[in-house]
Amino acid sequence: MTSPALPCPVALPCIFTGTPSTPTCSQTAHRFATAWRRTLRRLFWTCLLPLLAAFLLVQVSSTAAQEPSDVLADKVAQIFRQQCVACHNSKKPEGGLNLESHADLMQGGDSGAEVVPGKPDESYLLERVASQDDPMPPDDNPVGARRLTAEEIELVAKWIAAGAPAAAGSATPATMELHPLPPAIRPVYAMAASADGQLLAFGRGDTVWLTDPTGARQPEPLLDPALDDRHSTHLDIVQSIAFSPDSQMVATGGFRTLKIWRKKTLGRELLAGLSLPDRPPAIDPSGRWLATAIAPHGIEIVDLDRRVAHRLLATHAAPVTALTWVSQGLLSCDEAGRWRLIDPAELAAVPVSVEGGPVALQTLARGEAVVARLADGRVIAGSIGAASTSSTGDASSRVSPTFDYRELESLRGAQQLIPVPWSEASEQAIAAVASQSPQHQSPETLSADLWGILPGGIVRAVDAATDRVQLDLPTSLDAVRTVLVDPRVELAVVVPSQGAPRVWSLQSKQQVAVLEQDYFVDQLLRVASRDAARQQALLEALAARLPDLQKAAEKEREAEEKLQEQRDKAADALAQRAQQVEAAEQAARQAEAELAEARAAIEAAQRAAEAKTKELEAKRQAVEAALAEKQKAEEELAKRDQALAAARDSAARAAAKIPQLEQNVASEKERLAEIQRRVEELKTSRPVPDAIVSAAIDSTGTIAICGGEPTVRLYRPDGTPLANLTSPAPVRWLHAFDRGRLWGWTTDGRLVEWESQPGFELVASLGSPADSLWSDRITALDFSPDGNLLAVGSGPPSRFGDIQLLDVATLTVSRNLGQVHTDTVFDLAFSPDGRSLASAGADKLCRLTEVATGKLLRNLEGHTHHVLSVAWRDDGRVVITGGADQSIKVWDAETAQQQRTIGGLPGEVTAVSMVGKTTQCVAAMSDGSLRVYNSADGKQIRALAGADSALFAVAVSPDDRYCAAGGQSGTVWIWQLSDGKLLRSLVPPQ
Numbered sequence: 001m002t003s004p005a006l007p008c009p010v011a012l013p014c015i016f017t018g019t020p021s022t023p024t025c026s027q028t029a030h031r032f033a034t035a036w037r038r039t040l041r042r043l044f045w046t047c048l049l050p051l052l053a054a055f056l057l058v059q060v061s062s063t064a065a066q067e068p069s070d071v072l073a074d075k076v077a078q079i080f081r082q083q084c085v086a087c088h089n090s091k092k093p094e095g096g097l098n099l100e101s102h103a104d105l106m107q108g109g110d111s112g113a114e115v116v117p118g119k120p121d122e123s124y125l126l127e128r129v130a131s132q133d134d135p136m137p138p139d140d141n142p143v144g145a146r147r148l149t150a151e152e153i154e155l156v157a158k159w160i161a162a163g164a165p166a167a168a169g170s171a172t173p174a175t176m177e178l179h180p181l182p183p184a185i186r187p188v189y190a191m192a193a194s195a196d197g198q199l200l201a202f203g204r205g206d207t208v209w210l211t212d213p214t215g216a217r218q219p220e221p222l223l224d225p226a227l228d229d230r231h232s233t234h235l236d237i238v239q240s241i242a243f244s245p246d247s248q249m250v251a252t253g254g255f256r257t258l259k260i261w262r263k264k265t266l267g268r269e270l271l272a273g274l275s276l277p278d279r280p281p282a283i284d285p286s287g288r289w290l291a292t293a294i295a296p297h298g299i300e301i302v303d304l305d306r307r308v309a310h311r312l313l314a315t316h317a318a319p320v321t322a323l324t325w326v327s328q329g330l331l332s333c334d335e336a337g338r339w340r341l342i343d344p345a346e347l348a349a350v351p352v353s354v355e356g357g358p359v360a361l362q363t364l365a366r367g368e369a370v371v372a373r374l375a376d377g378r379v380i381a382g383s384i385g386a387a388s389t390s391s392t393g394d395a396s397s398r399v400s401p402t403f404d405y406r407e408l409e410s411l412r413g414a415q416q417l418i419p420v421p422w423s424e425a426s427e428q429a430i431a432a433v434a435s436q437s438p439q440h441q442s443p444e445t446l447s448a449d450l451w452g453i454l455p456g457g458i459v460r461a462v463d464a465a466t467d468r469v470q471l472d473l474p475t476s477l478d479a480v481r482t483v484l485v486d487p488r489v490e491l492a493v494v495v496p497s498q499g500a501p502r503v504w505s506l507q508s509k510q511q512v513a514v515l516e517q518d519y520f521v522d523q524l525l526r527v528a529s530r531d532a533a534r535q536q537a538l539l540e541a542l543a544a545r546l547p548d549l550q551k552a553a554e555k556e557r558e559a560e561e562k563l564q565e566q567r568d569k570a571a572d573a574l575a576q577r578a579q580q581v582e583a584a585e586q587a588a589r590q591a592e593a594e595l596a597e598a599r600a601a602i603e604a605a606q607r608a609a610e611a612k613t614k615e616l617e618a619k620r621q622a623v624e625a626a627l628a629e630k631q632k633a634e635e636e637l638a639k640r641d642q643a644l645a646a647a648r649d650s651a652a653r654a655a656a657k658i659p660q661l662e663q664n665v666a667s668e669k670e671r672l673a674e675i676q677r678r679v680e681e682l683k684t685s686r687p688v689p690d691a692i693v694s695a696a697i698d699s700t701g702t703i704a705i706c707g708g709e710p711t712v713r714l715y716r717p718d719g720t721p722l723a724n725l726t727s728p729a730p731v732r733w734l735h736a737f738d739r740g741r742l743w744g745w746t747t748d749g750r751l752v753e754w755e756s757q758p759g760f761e762l763v764a765s766l767g768s769p770a771d772s773l774w775s776d777r778i779t780a781l782d783f784s785p786d787g788n789l790l791a792v793g794s795g796p797p798s799r800f801g802d803i804q805l806l807d808v809a810t811l812t813v814s815r816n817l818g819q820v821h822t823d824t825v826f827d828l829a830f831s832p833d834g835r836s837l838a839s840a841g842a843d844k845l846c847r848l849t850e851v852a853t854g855k856l857l858r859n860l861e862g863h864t865h866h867v868l869s870v871a872w873r874d875d876g877r878v879v880i881t882g883g884a885d886q887s888i889k890v891w892d893a894e895t896a897q898q899q900r901t902i903g904g905l906p907g908e909v910t911a912v913s914m915v916g917k918t919t920q921c922v923a924a925m926s927d928g929s930l931r932v933y934n935s936a937d938g939k940q941i942r943a944l945a946g947a948d949s950a951l952f953a954v955a956v957s958p959d960d961r962y963c964a965a966g967g968q969s970g971t972v973w974i975w976q977l978s979d980g981k982l983l984r985s986l987v988p989p990q
Contacts, residue, residue: 069162076159077102077167079152083137083145086799090775102166117164120157129153178235178255178769181205186988188966190240191911191953194247196523198722200955201250203238204970204988206230208252210760213962213974215984216700217757222252222261224762233259235769242781242790244808246523250760251790253778257767258792260811261760267712267727267744267752271307274749275300280694280733281745284325285366287737289344290751291330293320299332301344302751315340315349324363326370326384328401333360333372341384341401352384353402362417370403371417371450371464379411379452381464410462410469414452418459420485451485459483459492459504473504475511482695489701491717495692501705503717513719515705518687522721525682527785530874530917532679534832535672537875542665549658556651563647567640574633581626588619688713696736702756704742706731712744714756725754764811773813775802780828780839784851789814791837793825801825801841805851817854820847827869832876836893840867846881848893858896862889868910873935874917880935882909888923890935902938905929910952910967915977916960922977924951924965932977944975946982 080099088099097109108114114125128136129148137145148156159165186205193200193213200213201222211219222233234254242251250261277292284290290302298313299320318334325331330342332349337357342349358380360372368383382405411417449464457477461470479497490506493515500516517525595612689707696704701717709730714722729746736742742754767773780793790808795801801821807814821841829838836857837849846860846867865884872879878899879891888902888909907927914921919936922944923929928951930944944963951967956977966972970988975981 069159069165070167072155072159072162073102073165073167075155079148079155080105083148086145087137087141089796089799106164115160115164118161120160123160126153126157126160129156180230180232181237185237186970187237187952187968188970188972189952190238190253191955191964191966191972192241192243192250193955193957193962193964194243195245195527195958196247196519197958198247199243200957200964200972200974201241201243202953202955202964202966202972203233203241203252204966204972206232206234206237206254208233208238208241208250209986210250211986213957213964215974219986220759222250222760222762224259224765226765236777239777239779240781240793242783244783245527245785245787246520249783249808251781251783253781253792255777256769256772256774256794257765258774258778258781258806259762259766260764262763263723264755264758264761265723265725267725267754269728269750270304270743270753271302271309271751272749274302274309274745274751276732276745276747276749281735282323282325282330283735283743284330284344287741289325289330291323291325291332291344293323293332295319297334299323299330299342301330301342301347303344304751310347312342312347312349315342321375322360322363322372324365324370326365327367328384331363331365331370331384333363335359339403351400353400354405364417364419370405371408372405373411373414373417373452377413379408379414379417379450380405381408381450382406408450408462408464408467410467411450411452411454411460414454414460415480416453416482418451418453418483418485420451420487451483453480453483457494457496459485459494461485471506471509473506473509475502475504477502481692484695484697484703486697486699486701488699489697489717491697491701493695493697493703495695495705498690500688500690501692501695501703503703503715503719513715513717515703515713515715515719516686516688517719517721518685519713519721519724521682521685521687525679528675528679528682531785531833532672532675533917534875535668535675538877539665539668539672541875541877542668546658546662546665553651553655553658556647556655560644560647560651563640563644567637567644570633570637570640574630574637577626577630577633581623581630584619584623584626588616588623591616591619693732694734696734696742698736698740698742698756700756702736704734704736704756706734706744708732708747712742712754723758725758727752766811773804775800776824780825782828782830782837783808784830785832785834789830789834789851791828791830793828793839795819795821795824795841797824797842799823801839801843803828803837803839803849805837815854817849820849820856821845823866826866829870829872831872831893832874838870838872838879840870840881842866844883846870846879846891848879848896858893860889860891860896862898862901863887865908868908869912871912871914871921873914873919878935880912880914880921882912882923884908886925888912888921888933888935890938900935900938902933905931907950910950911954911965913954913956913963915956916958918960922954922956922963922965924954924967926950926952928967930954930963930965930973930975932980942980944973944980944982946973946975946985947971 084099087094088097090098090100095109095111097114098104105115111124114123116122120126130153135147137147188202188204190203198212200211202209208222209219210222211217223231224233233252234257236255238252238254240253248263252259275292275294281290281292288303288305290304292300294300294311297316297319298311299315300309300311302309316332316334316338318336320332320334322333323330328341330344331352332340332342337359339352339354340349341352359375361375362373364371370384371379371381373379382403384403385401450462452460454460457475457480459473459475462468463470473492475494477494477496481495481497483495484493487506492504492506493501494504495501500514502511503513503515504510505512591612595616689709691707692705693708694706702722703715704712706712710727712725712727712731712734714725716722727744727746729748729750731744732747733745734742740756742756744752746752774792774794776794776796778792778794782791788808790806792804792806793801800819801824803817803820803825804813805815805817806812820839821843823842825839825841827840835851837851839847839849844863844865844867848857850857860879860881863881863883863885867881867883869882870879877893879893881889881891886905886908890899892899905925906929907925909923910926911924912921919934920932920941921935922932928947928949930947930951932941934941947965949967949969951965954963954965956963960977962974963977964972964974972986974983976983
């Protein structure tokens with residue numbers, strides 16, 4: 001046997017790679033090579049690296065003049081951005097090292113200074129990127145960064161030798177300045193519909209716009225006062241929008257900035273210190289002048305343009321009973337039957353000549369036409385003439401105007417006259433009453449010009465010219481406080497002294513609605529009812545699983561019994577084999593004894609011994625065969641024991657699922673009971689006061705009511721609550737203007753103004769391009785179903801995707817979920833019950849996170865490209881995702897299993913939205929397609945045609961009637977979902 005030959009130097013392994021240069025080495029040579037390799041590595045790092053650095057320094061010094069330092073700095077900065085910053089940044093500083101800027105790099109990391117300018121051999125950074133044993137970036141890094149090439153390492157060494165200068169444009173984000181967007185860049189990246197169905201919000205370029213899906217409201221921008229020079233919502237393109245569940249807040253996301261907007265429901269104070277009248281104030285049609293009667297016999301006139309109030313205390317000598325505005329000024333009457341015409345600008349009054357000096361309790365006017373309800377129960381109508389002076393021109397000889405009138409028998413005994421919007425024909429008709437001139441009567445004047453409330457709750461409409469009854473509404477109410485009528489919307493609102501107001505149709509003469517629901521209660525009831533239905537469905541689904549689990553457990557028990565029977569048979573067989581072995585061994589022992597006896601008598605029984613020997617051999621073979629059979633039986637028993645253990649474990653697991661499911665069912669039953677209790681509480685609650693003290697109606701049919709509290713409630717004609725407006729004090733009187741304004745007089749003497757279609761105002765701006773909680777653009781927003789949390793998603797591309805949960809009440813971070821994704825977060829969606837949060841990321845994953853703990857529940861893995869959008873089905877058990885791989889995937893949220901894939905689509909699926917409680921989903925695509933699919937079977941239901949550019953955002957109204965989408969061109973299209981009809985297009989202004 002020859003000794004192994006020692007390897008020659010040329011056969012030594014490479015000191016860097018450790019790979020032998022010759023494929024055949026003996027074990028001794030391999031051990032020697034390993035020891036030699038370690039020695040050379042130590043020699044390299046202690047002696048050769050400084051020499052190499054010195055060599056590079058010499059090389060750098062000889063080539064520095066050939067490559068300027070700023071060029072080197074730019075190249076090195078590019079290397080760091082591509083291969084290092086993903087793990088060494090402000091949000092994720094591995095080893096305490098941040099490479100986002102030159103200043104951060106020079107601060108070093110946990111190991112101290114990383115770069116020593118001018119000294120590559122002393123720079124730890126160069127040592128790490130050049131290392132072969134522990135290189136940076138490591139080969140198994142999660143962001144896909146690669147090792148630096150030899151050329152890149154040389155560039156780093158040259159850069160350090162040149163003094164490690166800063167690259168051009170390496171300023172920190174604090175010095176970043178975002179310039180205004182060019183007018184041509186107005187894409188729609190984000191869109192949301194309010195939960196009450198009243199508003200659609202969409203981002204167009206750097207501005208968020210609000211509109212009504214039906215087109216009743218013109219688009220209005222959300223403008224940040226701090227960006228007044230730009231007239232925009234954000235400095236950069238709006239990336240995300242979300243409405244709060246109560247529709248009172250809007251969250252918008254831009255570059256590292258989150259803005260919170262709140263609905264402007266609090267009235268704006270116009271004036272304070274006014275007198276509170278005991279009857280509705282008189283407002284002139286222009287909205288400039290306001291007049292009220294004050295005790296004991298004065299009049300207060302307010303110039304709303306100048307915000308000045310004047311009190312006329314000597315115009316009347318008796319308490320004022322009626323005020324109204326005519327074209328000449330303010331017409332007043334007192335308890336003594338004296339009438340005055342007051343010029344509000346001059347504050348001068350002249351007496352009005354009225355035959356008989358009747359006392360008016362209520363007057364209505366338009367232009368020169370006047371209607372008055374008198375103290376004796378009569379109703380008169382006519383026109384008031386203009387005041388004039390005598391031929392001498394002496395102001396003291398001014399001739400008083402006259403009020404010529406005739407009685408209207410059809411309204412005799414009226415308890416109240418109802419102010420209605422009068423047309424020019426109405427004015428002519430009332431004037432014709434006084435002149436009794438039939439020439440003024442025309443088809444237009446034969447409509448109902450005057451309205452009044454008669455005893456018995458009858459609302460009567462009469463023709464002013466003919467004094468004929470046109471309409472009687474038998475409200476069957478014993479006591480009516482007031483009635484609102486607007487023929488333009490063909491409805492009347494009857495406000496009883498006690499109880500909720502009723503809405504009547506003037507066409508059908510039928511009651512069509514009762515204004516008894518509060519806006520917020522209506523929203524809460526809608527959500528609670530939906531939660532109850534969802535919870536009931538969940539409970540039924542869980543209960544339906546119980547019989548299957550019980551059957552499965554029964555099958556497992558049966559399988560266990562069968563296996564136990566087989567195991568017992570195997571044990572019996574083993575016992576039989578053992579008995580056979582024992583019998584064979586006993587026979588062998590007996591044969592051995594007989595052999596011994598035979599050997600003792602060998603001389604006498606040689607032939608018998610040989611026979612016994614053969615018999616012994618046969619017995620031994622029988623023993624071996626029996627042992628083999630016993631071994632087989634033992635192996636079979638072991639297999640049966642193993643199968644029985646597995647069956648017992650499976651049966652135990654199956655059995656354990658039953659009490660767990662029963663516990664879940666019990667827990668969900670408790671939750672359902674709580675939701676149902678909440679629903680009943682909301683149904684029986686009566687936040688609307690029983691006694692409504694004032695009401696108003698505008699030309700759109702919007703109805704406002706107040707019950708002597710600081711809340712004014714708005715309704716649609718069909719009784720649907722629109723909004724709750726608030727006041728700094730209880731409201732006594734209301735007045736509506738056609739220009740979308742609503743006025744209220746508070747009990748403490750303030751005049752307050754609201755918008756009948758309230759807009760939104762900025763209440764908080766969190767973060768900025770220079771200093772922010774968020775690492776990059778805020779690309780995803782979603783409110784939790786209870787409105788307490790706001791999920792915010794962000795993340796720089798190719799680095800990470802982080803999610804934070806904000807407490808909506810305090811606007812502080814409630815829970816930082818951290819870097820949930822390894823790339824940008826594109827979309828977020830809370831589950832309908834608010835327990836889970838689904839996030840879609842550029843890392844091809846959709847992740848489900850438990851909201852209460854921040855624990856990752858499941859990964860939905862299957863897309864081959866970015867996951868761009870995510871939505872939950874209303875039952876909370878199915879998740880829908882849309883991806884850049886031109887597919888829609890339907891997932892079981894509990895098992896994370898794909899139920900189906902809708903693939904082969906014509907473009908990237910940029911947005912998905914579920915349609916109410918159905919299984920339908922709407923998908924927007926990058927080729928401009930908008931399609932409705934059934935997520936239950938993957939079939940297309942319809943295509944919504946009309947979009948002419950790539951689509952990036954989609955929203956479906958809560959009532960499932962409308963669908964809106966927008967994209968690259970900035971145009972927003974709105975369709976009718978039931979038939980796919982395109983209703984309107986909102987084109988960007990030129």
